[in-house]
Amino acid sequence: MSDIDIRKVVEEELNNIAPEVDLGQIDSAADLREAMDIDSMDFLNFITAIHHRLGIDIPELDYPKLFTLMGSIAYIDAKLKAAKAIAPPGAARPSAAS
Amino acid sequence: MEFRMPSLGADMEAGTLMEWLVKPGDIVKRGDVVAVVDTQKGAIEVEIYQAGRIEQLLVGLDTKVPVGTPLALLRTEAEAGPVEVPPPPAAPRITPSRIAPTTPPPIPTVIVGPGPAPQLRASPAARRLAQERGIDLATVTGSGPGGAITSEDVERRLTKVAAPPEEKRAAGIDLGAMRVAIAAAMARSKREIPHYYLEHQVDVTPCERWLSEQNAPRPPEDRLLIGALAIKATALALRRFPAFNGFYRDGKFEPVQAVHIGVAIAIRGGGLAAPALHDADGLLLDEVMARMRDLVQRMRAGRIRSSEISDPTITVSSLGERGVEALYGVIYPPQVAIVGFGKVVTRPWVIDGAIGPRSVVTITLAGDHRVSDGHAGALFLAEIGKLLQEPGKL
Secondary structure (H helix, E strand, O other), X not given: OOHHHHHHHHHHHHHHHOOOXXXXXXXOXXXXXXXXXXXXXXXXXXXXXXXXXXXXXXXXXXXXXXXXXXXXXXXHHHHHHHHHHHOOOOOOOOHHXX | OEEEOOOOXXXXXXXXXXXXXXXXXXXXXXXXXXXXXXXXXXXXXXXXXXXXXXXXXXXXXXXXXXXXXXXXXXXXXXXXXXOOOOOOOOOOOOOOOOOOOOOOOOOOOOOOOOOOOOOOOEOHHHHHHHHHHOOOHHHOOOOOHHHOEOHHHHHHHHHHHHOOHHHHOOOOOOHHHHHHHHHHHHHHHHHHOOEEEEEEEEEOHXXXXXXXXXXXXXXXXXXXXXXXXXXXXXXXXXXXXXXXXXXXXXXXXXXXXXXXXXXXXXXXXXXXXXXXEOOHHHOOXXXXXXXXXXXHHHHHHOOEEHHHHHOOOEEEEEOOOOOOOOOOOOOOOOEOEEEEEOOOEEEEEEEOOEEEEEEEEEEEEEEEXXXXXXXXXXXXXXXXXXXXXXXXXX
């Protein structure tokens, strides 16, 4: 999954939470919680959605790494690559991640 | 008996019937959602409080009627014998002529002879279908010659009634109308309720530790937020301090046994509502959390129920991770208290004679001085703080 695809997934899920926000106007290094007015419940819903779509585990301790758009993309990319490296060649992966 | 347009808050005068979720002949039980009504708080699912059989729907779709207007006739089990059906209040209903059911309904429309005014042009098939399904022909737009109503028009109307509400609901909440409702309720509160305010700083480090232990093995959808602990602790404390749980009406306080916590929910774009999380004191934390998620989701999607709007016995407003350290609430009448939980902050704290960093929350109370005093309020807040020291027992 390329960075562009990951960004698309992240943006779609953020858009579900805050449909009125123009993501093009959001600085990718800005704290999403402030920039998009996302509260703890919204953020948990965002994490839940990413977990379900991409099949990656996001422990609570890692939440701060996903507070920015840039951070989210980098974190998800690293997680997907790690999952790929562990999986034996040809092993089934979550389809969304392949 | 009549099922009437309920009052969903002190400030509501009228509501617009958007959907019927029942039809004549349906058996309903207490608590069933029977209709969707549009109000200043958005679309609300209206529940019925009597079991029985729906006899007739009296108000058509997209009709705005005052609070108290009969919406439907219900035959309860207690009511024996045939129910007398009074004429509907608005447009006159036209009794359909019985036609042989085996005959294919003629598409051409029939103009019915002298009848109650205004005359509605409709085919017999359309009339029969409308009668069977409890649709008021006056609410159907005709597409036949001269605007006559065909059976297809009635069917279109029927699908509007029966289709999943998610697809048909006008999305979103009218924030302007919601602001008017907030203004009315809050102005009344400040005019009538002599508020007093207290605050209490509580070390919630035990809550944070317990939450990270609990959440570590859980998938995200099962994780808990500190807001759930705040609601449960408040609900449990209310059992010991009933003077903060109930309604002030007609010059006196009516305590309520059940603890229905109004959960303050911010609506994107500038709105606020506090629907009830019912019987919060008797729920497990996981249940409180699941209900909170569900309430937030439904409130924002406009899928809230009438009982959730009308019966919170106290309000809890919790800021979670963001915002400011303390919030001083305005009591939502006819409630008598609102508890606020500020943002969790790290502060130097003295424990066993040594200073260390701890996570601290400022809990506030706005109380109604007609019902309680600061002394009782202080004990109530202290009790919430104490309960939060042992989150595993909540």
